[in-house]
Amino acid sequence: MEFIIISGMSGAGKSLAAGVLEDFGYYCVDNMPVVLLPKFAELCMSSRYDRAALVTDVRRNESFDELFGAIEEIRKMGCECEILFVECSPAVIIKRYKETRRRHPLDPAGTDIESAVYREKNMLSPVRNRAARIIDTTDYSPAMLHAELSRHYGAGGKSGDFTVNIVSFGFKHGLPADADLVFDVRFLPNPHYIPELKPLTGRNPSVSDFVLNEDISREFMDRTCDLIEFLIPQYIKESKRSLVVAFGCTGGKHRSVAVAEKASERISAAGYDTRCSHRDIDR
Secondary structure, rough: EEEEEEEEOOOOOOHHHHHHHHHHHEEEEOOOOOHHHHHHHHHHHHHHEEEEEOOOOOHHHHHHHHHHHHHHHHHHHOOOEEEEEEEHHHHHHHHHHHHHHOOOOOOOOOOOOHHHHHHHHHHHHHHHOOOOOOEOOOOOOOHHHHHHHHHHHOOOOOOOEEEEEEEEEEEEOOOOOOOOOOOOOOOOHHHHHHHOOOOOOOHHHHHHHHHHOHHHHHHHHHHHHHHHHHHHHHHHHHHOOEEEEEEEEOOOOOOHHHHHHHHHHHHHHOOOOEEEOOOOOOO
16 A cells, blocks of 8 residues: 655645645545554555555654654555655745735744744754655646646556547537547548448447548548547646547537547557547437
8 A cells, every 4th residue: 555644844735735646546634643644544454545645744853753653653564655745935935825814833823924934844854854755846836736746646648547538529519518629520431321321320330431441531540549649648747637539520420429439449549548428429
């Protein structure tokens, strides 16, 4: 089991980091007392979670000893356990607190935020020194933090949490509102004018062969799927969680269905989580 303890400076983005890890499939808990860490690890293991992350704050010497002891105890259970330390420049943290008008934990009266931030920075140095990974969010937007955590804790380029949704549709029924990419396949051979194929759909092998076995059809599929496979890692870098690719013909029953099915096979074979649906196939 993989166990990540998120610690760091208040206002640096610990809870945001936990939210990102939750997107990656980690079971996450925010603000857990150090003393409960080993018990939490036991519960996760008994519940068959394979990845967990939690945010905990430590600001006293005795808490540091408890934290490091808890980590050793968790490792003895057979878990991989590491500290992810999130920090930020004091100037940016001070600005964030002023913008949100929240009180810093070490400045409950709200009278000296600057002193509180620097004090906490110094106090947390023992935890920072034990961290397996340190992330500085000074110049990070939420999307940049997502991308940085994805490099270390996500599934990489062919991300397991990224979904490619391929949909067929008919132009006469309107464009899919959520489509990111739209391809018009009305130039391909049309089974609508073949009496024995007209009542069938693009899922039928006879229709699919009719649509896809022409040279222009093969070239279109090769070029289009190559483009989609090129674009997916670029979207992942921008922290997109899914891509909707729409193929449209006139009615959404023959050509677009055959193309969508074939594209789904190709993208899935490239290692991506792919779903295929046909919006207008029954119209």
